[in-house]
Amino acid sequence: MTSRQFQLRWNSPVILIILLLLIISEGLLRISFVRDSLPLPNPYYQPGVETRLRALERTLKQHGSIDVLFIGSSVFRTNIQPLTFDREIGFSGIRIVSFNGGLSGLVPDQVSLYFEKFWLRHVQPKIVIQAIRYPELKSKTTVQTSQSFQSGMLERLWISKKFIDKINALAIENIRILYYAGTLTETLRYFELPLNHPRGYEIDERGYNKTHETLTEVKAAGLLDDEQGYSTNADTENFSTGIAALKRNIELCRRHDIQYVLINMPEHSFRWVSQPGGDILYASYLRQLDELAYEEGIIFIDLTYGDPDNYSHDEWFSDYHHMSPLGAELFSRELAKFFIIHSGELFSDTAFLH
Numbered sequence: 001m002t003s004r005q006f007q008l009r010w011n012s013p014v015i016l017i018i019l020l021l022l023i024i025s026e027g028l029l030r031i032s033f034v035r036d037s038l039p040l041p042n043p044y045y046q047p048g049v050e051t052r053l054r055a056l057e058r059t060l061k062q063h064g065s066i067d068v069l070f071i072g073s074s075v076f077r078t079n080i081q082p083l084t085f086d087r088e089i090g091f092s093g094i095r096i097v098s099f100n101g102g103l104s105g106l107v108p109d110q111v112s113l114y115f116e117k118f119w120l121r122h123v124q125p126k127i128v129i130q131a132i133r134y135p136e137l138k139s140k141t142t143v144q145t146s147q148s149f150q151s152g153m154l155e156r157l158w159i160s161k162k163f164i165d166k167i168n169a170l171a172i173e174n175i176r177i178l179y180y181a182g183t184l185t186e187t188l189r190y191f192e193l194p195l196n197h198p199r200g201y202e203i204d205e206r207g208y209n210k211t212h213e214t215l216t217e218v219k220a221a222g223l224l225d226d227e228q229g230y231s232t233n234a235d236t237e238n239f240s241t242g243i244a245a246l247k248r249n250i251e252l253c254r255r256h257d258i259q260y261v262l263i264n265m266p267e268h269s270f271r272w273v274s275q276p277g278g279d280i281l282y283a284s285y286l287r288q289l290d291e292l293a294y295e296e297g298i299i300f301i302d303l304t305y306g307d308p309d310n311y312s313h314d315e316w317f318s319d320y321h322h323m324s325p326l327g328a329e330l331f332s333r334e335l336a337k338f339f340i341i342h343s344g345e346l347f348s349d350t351a352f353l354h
Helices: 002-029 032-037 050-061 074-079 082-092 108-122 148-149 153-161 162-172 184-189 217-222 240-255 276-296 325-341
Strands: 068-072 100-103 127-132 259-264 297-301
Touching: 002 032, 002 240, 032 217, 050 100, 050 108, 068 082, 068 108, 074 100, 074 127, 074 325, 082 100, 082 325, 108 127, 108 153, 153 162, 184 276, 240 259, 259 276, 276 297, 276 325
Parallel strands: 068 100, 068 127, 127 259, 259 297
Antiparallel strands: none
């Protein structure tokens, strides 16, 4: 017997033990009790993604499906209360289960990637509602140029065009041991008791993130003294990157038989009236969205009705674009009223009815 044969034979039990431990670990990580007792993994660009995914899974377990999914940046996370939206629509006899999928710091190109690679993997809603703001629509940031996405384990793989990276992404998404890779390091870096405490922004059962200060309080503390309104030449605006990303989401919805709705997310009127020409700029921005809606045959909702001064109350905001709980409640109710008025177009599926 050669030394090489002896070494292989000697190592065989070790290999078997390692494989057995891996299989046992994989099985344990798929048990809800065990998973919920462990620190939350973070294979994403931001730890709040996993917290939101857990909330989504609980909602699906409780209700079986989600009818309306809100997607967009953090302004959707703070400005829409799904429970308020559902309750308001419910008064009309239409049963709705909605979920807030707003994520931190996303512009349209990033939202599009998350919609395709993350949301559609975990849920199949009947309606997708995407929120947009002027600075997001004009942003030139793409998933390839986003530093946060380049540092995220899964986002970096989603973006890559290499076949091996696509395989790696599938492996991480489906093999629990790989999904939890780096969790210990992450937990020690952001040590907090209990260890399985949700990370990222605090959300309720449907993904809503409550803010804790009003704009009145924040301004009184001098925290927004350096803020300025939007000031630019409307004739030079280029929304091509943002529009292209919105079109990708529209096409994804068509492909999956999902109703797509686009919303202009109101900001505090300060953004538009504090600089000369703000009204012209606002009209130019809305015109781009109107043209997109006409071209693509989608529903576009603007609850400012072309007048940014409709959202000018400091008590409705916590800064100039994230709303206070009062503002979010009012906006959620107004959006629900629009849906009720247009229920024949939006809720033609009889599954919505009691």
